[in-house]
Amino acid sequence: MGKVKGNLVVGQSGGPTVVINSSLSGVIQEAMAQSAVGEIYGMYRGIRGLLKEEFIDLRRQPAGVVEGLRHTPGAALGTVRYKLSEADYDRILDVLKKHNIRYLHYIGGNDSSDTSWQLARLAASSGYELHVVAVPKTVDNDLVHTDHCPGYPSAARFVAMATRDTGRDTEAMGPESPVKILEVMGRNTGWLTAAAALARQEEGDPPHLVYVPERPVSVEQLLQDVERCYREREYVVIAMSEGAQESAGKTLGEAFAPKEVDTFGHRMKGGVSDFVATLLSGKLGLKVRLDKPNYLQRSLMVCASAVDLEEAFRVGKEAVKQAVGGCAEGIVTLVRAPGPGYHCSLEVVSLAEVANKEKMLPVEFMNEAGNYPTAAFLDYARPLVGALAPPYVRLSRATA
């Protein structure tokens, strides 16, 4: 297929990350370098911007803005959660034709891949030449056919740093408030929570327990785990997925959630870590403290992984190269080279292979007890997250 001349549109979708704008910058910079590409449009707030013809002119931005995206968190185009339906198809085709859009790049995760896949099929079945190459992005790291997803390494770095540092805080407080729970994003998958284990510098360091949705833990087992850890060193740091389960499909504490409604008629929301905190203080008499950094996990720029920032940019550029090079539909994937030393090359797989699929943490990445990641996981994650330098010190307890 020859290079079709036409305009390009790019959108961002789902939750922002610290590197989603790096991918956007990559798309724009590569698009400017390609003679086949005319105008470069940004969808304002995702696919809804396309439907409403709300475009941002990305070719004519003030000096420094496109490059500055590479260190700016959030989603500069605005994002959206919108499930495309067949009712939107006619409108979309009209807009694509009206603006002679031939290249479409959607930066996002699972749901966004489905949107891209629908758009590619729509164009193909209508005989309209459109090249749809998606750009992967999700802190959940749950896209299939890619070694990892841009956005994950930086969020994982936040989780590792937070665990290491709140761990030192907890150790310092000692028996007065010996249990810390760090609640980590991940309703269905434990990729991000597992990254807490990268905080461990030497044996006995936090985290001491790591619970992920893929490995349900009974209330009894949880109590035993915490009690054992507390006996060993008088403090316990737990990394817990917001979606941690007590049995398959049943979130921890679901059965205990308070039934009371508040003044406005809403059910009070608790969450897994609140339940576990109440459980531990009630059953073990231990004072528990919680950290719930929530959206900071995906936005705190100072924790960005250098590998992630660079890869997100490359992945954005690659999507444009592939589309202009003739690829009809696909999503860019990262393929890790075997052997020591870290390197990922870029490939493309069909959107059909990725849309609506979810990659869970593999069995071999968690220990038998289901309460700590394995060395295999650490080998996987460490090059993505990078070193947490400099190493911290501990005083020698040799008594005076």
Added chain:
Amino acid sequence: MGKVKGNLVVGQSGGPTVVINSSLSGVIQEAMAQSAVGEIYGMYRGIRGLLKEEFIDLRRQPAGVVEGLRHTPGAALGTVRYKLSEADYDRILDVLKKHNIRYLHYIGGNDSSDTSWQLARLAASSGYELHVVAVPKTVDNDLVHTDHCPGYPSAARFVAMATRDTGRDTEAMGPESPVKILEVMGRNTGWLTAAAALARQEEGDPPHLVYVPERPVSVEQLLQDVERCYREREYVVIAMSEGAQESAGKTLGEAFAPKEVDTFGHRMKGGVSDFVATLLSGKLGLKVRLDKPNYLQRSLMVCASAVDLEEAFRVGKEAVKQAVGGCAEGIVTLVRAPGPGYHCSLEVVSLAEVANKEKMLPVEFMNEAGNYPTAAFLDYARPLVGALAPPYVRLSRATA
């Protein structure tokens, strides 16, 4: 008074910070340089370590440890919350005499200053020569007679960075979940919450509202504030002290707290931001998201302020210099030089002037409406926190 030869003991107290170990390193390094100082003891877990004669030998630490404390968060000696009483006095005098301790340094905030003050009076009234020079530390920044407290600039830097970055996240999500509340430490004072305003790079940037305990806000006013901000730009980022009040002495939402007890007989805890989230979604129909970084505010090393790290070290050294130089009792203070350019010199004031006093955010540091810090506050805080470089970019919305 000549230099008495004797041993030195140092302890850490209250909540850890990212720089409390820098102060400890300063104490140790200065003590090693002073010929009047013999042994250098660390109290294991604060004053309780002194009572129990649990000392750590700080003069004979492995290579690199004392210097490494300067970039290690937490409290390396372990910390404690313990209110000294007269019942402890005899025991303390015995321990001081037994170990020939002549220099005592306690690193901490309000309560710790009171402990130091008690120790100084005890020694004086017993005719035992003891030099007690305290080292200030608190992220609350509420000690009197000092421009600011070591620990505050770094926690303030975390709050500013978190506000800036979660602000970009909220802006990207737009009308789908337009309100973000960042809950900030500070039960009685708003110093830390006010630092959120340092996130603002240009007009209209987050935060949009800042609520501190010193300036109560009625539920009606809060609703009006949020509605106005939402109308202006479709999203609202709020920095809220955990101790925000609706009238003097009455925490926001206190009256609405759920009365229900959980399975274990404990009252469910909500907190100010949970109440406000429920309020806003109920009354304004806006989806609210919360960030509760809690202990990460005082422990995330990557957010440390360079000024803070350096000052904490200097303050530790100064305490030893003063004690060895003959000062009987006091606490080191930071005194800011007037004029442009930032510089603080170190002085000492009597513990009697500082113990059990609390410095509130002055009236001129908040605007008339009580919902945003003034330029005067920003001028005060900016040199402590440092620049949040590099500046972020925003796409020009000129439509395509």
